[in-house]
Amino acid sequence: MTETQNLLLFRKWDTSKIEIKDPGLRNVISLKKEIVPVSFGRSALKRFNKAEVNIVERLVNKISHFGKKYAKNTGRMGGKKIHAINTAKAALEIIHLKTGKNPVEVLIRAVENSAPNEDTTRIVYGGTVYHVSVDVAPLRRVDLALRFIAEGVRDASFSNPKALEENLAEHLILAAANDMNAPSVKKKNELERIAMASR
Numbered sequence: 001m002t003e004t005q006n007l008l009l010f011r012k013w014d015t016s017k018i019e020i021k022d023p024g025l026r027n028v029i030s031l032k033k034e035i036v037p038v039s040f041g042r043s044a045l046k047r048f049n050k051a052e053v054n055i056v057e058r059l060v061n062k063i064s065h066f067g068k069k070y071a072k073n074t075g076r077m078g079g080k081k082i083h084a085i086n087t088a089k090a091a092l093e094i095i096h097l098k099t100g101k102n103p104v105e106v107l108i109r110a111v112e113n114s115a116p117n118e119d120t121t122r123i124v125y126g127g128t129v130y131h132v133s134v135d136v137a138p139l140r141r142v143d144l145a146l147r148f149i150a151e152g153v154r155d156a157s158f159s160n161p162k163a164l165e166e167n168l169a170e171h172l173i174l175a176a177a178n179d180m181n182a183p184s185v186k187k188k189n190e191l192e193r194i195a196m197a198s199r
Helices: 055-064 081-099 103-114 138-157 164-176 183-197
Strands: 118-125 128-135
Touching: 055 081, 055 103, 055 138, 081 103, 081 164, 103 138, 103 164, 103 183, 118 183, 128 183, 138 164, 138 183, 164 183
Parallel strands: none
Antiparallel strands: 118 128
8 A cells, every 4th residue: 555655756756745726726637646647548538537637647648739830630749648758757857957846846837827717709699799708617727728838839849959848848837937938828818818808
């Protein structure tokens, strides 16, 4: 039993002491203890079950949707999960070297700061389309945050000699500090600004 209690992510990072500060995201960010974040898609067909998937694995899955700017699910990393896991592992190492903090905690702060609270939806009323502001569900907030992070990293490393791992680490550090230069934070603020305008 003691063996399972001391499971460290990549045999390095302890996820048991990490606190999720955003109360809305506490139930949907999973810090399940595992050495290698791979669930073999067990949650794929169960509704809302991705809330049970480790947050690092969800980031890895988003990074896997990598390719050309116009074709997001094709190209260099389509289905190469081990490659994506190694990328995330190297990025966590870089974050630890740069900040001295637990990199999984930095990832969670980045997700919290990149998760939009408000979005717009289209309502067709009498042949006219209205854009109405709506609150975003917690699970979708995490989804959007991870998507914004993955897209920001993809755009930054596209046709760029700098390694993907370095771009990912830099992006997460900026987003964790709620820096406006982080593309995911910028995207979140833009989404919320549009939603506020259409209240």
